[in-house]
Amino acid sequence: MPLILETIVTTLSPAGDLHLVPFGLIREGEAYVLAPFRPSPTIVNLEANPVFAASSPRDVRVIAGAVSGRRDWPVADCARIPGKRLADSFGHAEFEVARIEDDGTRPRYHGRMVHAESHHPFIGYNRAQAAVLEAAILSTRLHMLEPDKILTEMAYHAIAISKTAGPHEREAWDWIEDKVAAALGRSERVLANPTPHPDAAR
Ligand SMILES: Cc1cc2nc3c(=O)[nH]c(=O)nc-3n(C[C@H](O)[C@H](O)[C@H](O)COP(=O)(O)O)c2cc1C
Structure with missing residues (x-):
């Protein structure tokens, strides 16, 4: 079984609107794979703008909020990709889509990490x-x-x-x-x- 990191993934729509949702990032060698189930705004966004950021939120309300209709969390500009990342995170990484494995149910987007940054010390699990x-x-x-x-x-x-x-x-x-x-x-x-x-x- 590959390691899966639970993150907040941010993408931009074709019109430039932010889309912020929790996703598991599957680590496969050097790549981090994003696998959204269809239908998915994240898929639409990745087709228009094949980059994404993944953040580790400090406040777990971001995760619960994103799946219960509360998606308006503060974001900041990414460093290396044209996108946004969660503002309040332990850290974040930025990815370019290097390869797509298309699938009718769950396509897989292989992300190549182009930037990673720590923002806050991680003291302990809760x-x-x-x-x-x-x-x-x-x-x-x-x-x-x-x-x-x-x-x-x-x-x-x-x-x-x-x-x-x-x-x-x-x-x-x-x-x-x-x-x-x-x-x-x-x-x-x-x-x-x-x-x-x-x-x-x-
Ligand atoms: C921690 C966590 C991890 C998740 N991982 C995935 C995932 O890997 N793939 C997926 O399709 N949905 C996943 N979900 C559910 C999506 O966040 C949710 O269905 C969201 O609406 C998908 O975004 P989309 O509408 O852009 O596809 C996860 C939810 C949580 C809370």
Whole structure:
């Protein structure tokens, strides 16, 4: 199995509009392969502008937000390609599409890295961030999975949220919970909203 890095991929539409979505980048030797399922705005964009940036967000709400209708995150100009990258990231890399393996379901774009840059020190892993990442992926597969499987997996990821989330991780989790609940027609949540602190109203 190749290593897959979960990133925020940014591309530009033929009209120059930014498109920001989470994608797994598959590492294959020197190349990083982007494999979007059709139909996909990312594919349309890569056909017009065959470059992309991949960023590692510091705030996991970017990942949860991008799959729950919140895609307006600050970006900055790329250094070597005509494109944008996520502004607040541990680091980012810029790619030119060197080769395309066309496919009716999932074409593969082989990216050649032309630039990489660190922006912020990475101090440590956080379980709640990993849980949000997993839940965000689950939430893009709701049409393919049985409700029982979705809820069982969410219940497991909720443990890390309840034990290790900061406010951003908790908010990101709640966005995914809302998306899952709406898709399954549920009113209750896997992780109950925290009881407000008695001092919170003061
Ligand atoms: C962490 C993460 C990784 C993802 N990786 C992929 C991927 O490799 N390929 C894909 O088609 N969708 C992937 N998705 C789902 C896409 O982000 C989502 O379907 C998005 O709308 C695809 O962008 P597009 O509409 O430009 O194709 C991933 C989602 C998450 C949360």
